[in-house]
Amino acid sequence: MDKLYRKIITGVLMCGGTLLTIIAAAHFSTSGNNEVRPVALTGFNDSTPTIVLDAGHGGIDGGCTSADGIPEKGINLSILLRLRDLLRISGYEVVVTRDSDRSIHDDGVEGIAAQKSSDMDNRLALFNSEQNAVCISIHQNQFTDPIYSGAQMFYSASNKRNEALAQSLQSSFAELLQPDNTREIKQCGKELFLCYYSENPTVMAECGFLSNPEEAALLNTEEYQQKVAMVLFKGLSDFLEES
Numbered sequence: 515m516d517k518l519y520r521k522i523i524t525g526v527l528m529c530g531g532t533l534l535t536i537i538a539a540a541h542f543s544t545s546g547n548n549e550v551r552p553v554a555l556t557g558f559n560d561s562t563p564t565i566v567l568d569a570g571h572g573g574i575d576g577g578c579t580s581a582d583g584i585p586e587k588g589i590n591l592s593i594l595l596r597l598r599d600l601l602r603i604s605g606y607e608v609v610v611t612r613d614s615d616r617s618i619h620d621d622g623v624e625g626i627a628a629q630k631s632s633d634m635d636n637r638l639a640l641f642n643s644e645q646n647a648v649c650i651s652i653h654q655n656q657f658t659d660p661i662y663s664g665a666q667m668f669y670s671a672s673n674k675r676n677e678a679l680a681q682s683l684q685s686s687f688a689e690l691l692q693p694d695n696t697r698e699i700k701q702c703g704k705e706l707f708l709c710y711y712s713e714n715p716t717v718m719a720e721c722g723f724l725s726n727p728e729e730a731a732l733l734n735t736e737e738y739q740q741k742v743a744m745v746l747f748k749g750l751s752d753f754l755e756e757s
């Protein structure tokens with residue numbers, strides 16, 4: 515018979531003077547050959563959603579760019595991979611739209627516009643591939659005036675749980691990483707293709723402004739990318755606990 519062990523995985527994050535401690539309790543089982551494998555988390559059951567993560571852009575589409583030429587696509591991917599690992603170690607099933615620097619358009623599609631359209635269709639198909647999923651699309655923001663900074667969550671009214679998800683992620687940024695961030699979540703329409711047409715709770719997380727030199731420099735560091743991933747993890751966890 516399998517023996518159950520409880521492991522406490524504790525991640526400690528220093529965020530602008532705020533100490534965040536995330537404790538995830540996981541059950542592990544051992545088979546006869548002492549192989550350890552995760553079987554379930556406390557509170558996890560058939561209704562636990564799959565988490566779908568999207569790293570915006572990729573391949574020839576770099577997204578927006580900082581003043582010194584760093585495109586958002588790589589920052590988006592790094593945050594995604596870190597968030598994916600946090601979620602997986604906590605027991606979630608995670609689907610990602612990409613785990614490398616590429617577009618996910620269908621083979622054989624020619625032309626940039628057609629490839630972009632195919633890429634977005636395939637991302638949406640992944641968002642809607644599970645009946646019970648929660649989706650986060652990770653992006654960085656840009657504005658003509660470099661003074662603006664701070665994360666902001668965008669959502670569509672197409673799913674009634676989107677607003678709560680957006681608010682939970684926004685609150686997590688303000689609480690843990692950006693105490694001066696007073697931005698409010700913003701509702702958008704069809705222009706946010708993935709948010710609008712997703713059949714699952716979905717938010718586009720603009721994690722910061724690449725047009726702000728200080729924030730762009732932070733976003734380009736692994737340390738800050740890890741903090742952003744943990745903030746998203748905490749906001750998502752709060753949302754799932756409350757819903």
Ligand SMILES: [Zn+2]
Nearest residue numbers: 570577653654
């Ligand atoms: Zn973007």
